[in-house]
Amino acid sequence: MAETKRQLGQQEKVYPEVFDLRAMPKQPEEKKPGQLPDSMIKQFFEEGYVIVDSFFQKEELDACRLAIEAIVDDLAQMLYRGGKIKNLYKEYGLFQRLTHIEEEFPGANILLHKQGQLPQAFKDLWSSPRLLNVVEQMIGPDIMGHPVWNLRTKTPQNEATTVPWHQDSAYLDNRSYEVLQVTAWIPLLDATRENGCMEVAARGHLKGKVATHQCCWGGTWYVMLEEQEMEDTLDVDMKKDVVLCPIPYGGMLLLNNMVPHRSLGNISNDIRWSLDLRWQTPEKSVGFYDLKQGVLMRTKDNPNMTVNWEDFNKIDRHAEAREKVSKAFPQDEVDEEYDTYHPGSMDV
Ligand SMILES: O=C(O)CCC(=O)C(=O)O
Numbered sequence: 001m002a003e004t005k006r007q008l009g010q011q012e013k014v015y016p017e018v019f020d021l022r023a024m025p026k027q028p029e030e031k032k033p034g035q036l037p038d039s040m041i042k043q044f045f046e047e048g049y050v051i052v053d054s055f056f057q058k059e060e061l062d063a064c065r066l067a068i069e070a071i072v073d074d075l076a077q078m079l080y081r082g083g084k085i086k087n088l089y090k091e092y093g094l095f096q097r098l099t100h101i102e103e104e105f106p107g108a109n110i111l112l113h114k115q116g117q118l119p120q121a122f123k124d125l126w127s128s129p130r131l132l133n134v135v136e137q138m139i140g141p142d143i144m145g146h147p148v149w150n151l152r153t154k155t156p157q158n159e160a161t162t163v164p165w166h167q168d169s170a171y172l173d174n175r176s177y178e179v180l181q182v183t184a185w186i187p188l189l190d191a192t193r194e195n196g197c198m199e200v201a202a203r204g205h206l207k208g209k210v211a212t213h214q215c216c217w218g219g220t221w222y223v224m225l226e227e228q229e230m231e232d233t234l235d236v237d238m239k240k241d242v243v244l245c246p247i248p249y250g251g252m253l254l255l256n257n258m259v260p261h262r263s264l265g266n267i268s269n270d271i272r273w274s275l276d277l278r279w280q281t282p283e284k285s286v287g288f289y290d291l292k293q294g295v296l297m298r299t300k301d302n303p304n305m306t307v308n309w310e311d312f313n314k315i316d317r318h319a320e321a322r323e324k325v326s327k328a329f330p331q332d333e334v335d336e337e338y339d340t341y342h343p344g345s346m347d348v
């Protein structure tokens, strides 16, 4: 561990060339299905992000919505059996049910965030050939899924799900500072200013540097990048560079691991569900404290490989992170099943 110990923002070397236009792979002359125009890929490298308004097929995302409904139902049943909630709230749909559960059992959404199982629909989305074709435009033909993926449950008026400014690498160990990791942030409904869509600080990645983050924001597990620090260290102009990123259902936001971003509070009446999925080259460390490795999805010689999800699923990253944290900071025994504590500094 010694050489990979996390030192937030303390790095001697910076790697701007890993993240800026110099890293853009040569684009294919003939586009594969789903691939984006070169100008959008260029924007990803120059600005640190790109919005793709329309990308997914309805069936792919509808399958994810159904899978989430099943996860919420499992959670409701579990809490009901344990006497933690008195009602199953079955009459409410995907965009309301968890809010009611949360009212009776605050922290329910954290339990859900921590459930590490990948439903088939998420696996299909993450490794879908069209999406990998786009990822290939950014990192080349060897592609590994990163172990940190999230199903986010941004329930209305809930501070615990408002994510402050950060660079994703601040959650990872120093080895992640030298590898381009691509995130697809995919909403399961139209993500708007009202329901807490994302904001990015355009070009904040160009220094190739992780600024100093504070831990932790308002009693949550989120590390936080102060605006002054963004201006001083990353040359961000908070008046000019901050871009609101509303994303329609069916679209996505692509980000790199150095560009600062945050999400706004949800002042709507609906839950803002989203998935964030990541990829990088298999040749570099995923920078996740050796807690869990990535999952190979495609190689140059084997572009249609079968993904070994079984191996990937053997390790529950939340349990691993928890164990590591509890060894470092022993706490009183808690009932695992209902524990809403989150070992967050290890969770992007
Ligand atoms: O969905 C959010 O609110 C935050 C997402 C985020 O920070 C990420 O995907 O890296």
Ligand SMILES: [Fe+2]
Residues within 6 Å of the ligand: 166, 167, 168, 261, 348
């Ligand atoms: Fe993030």
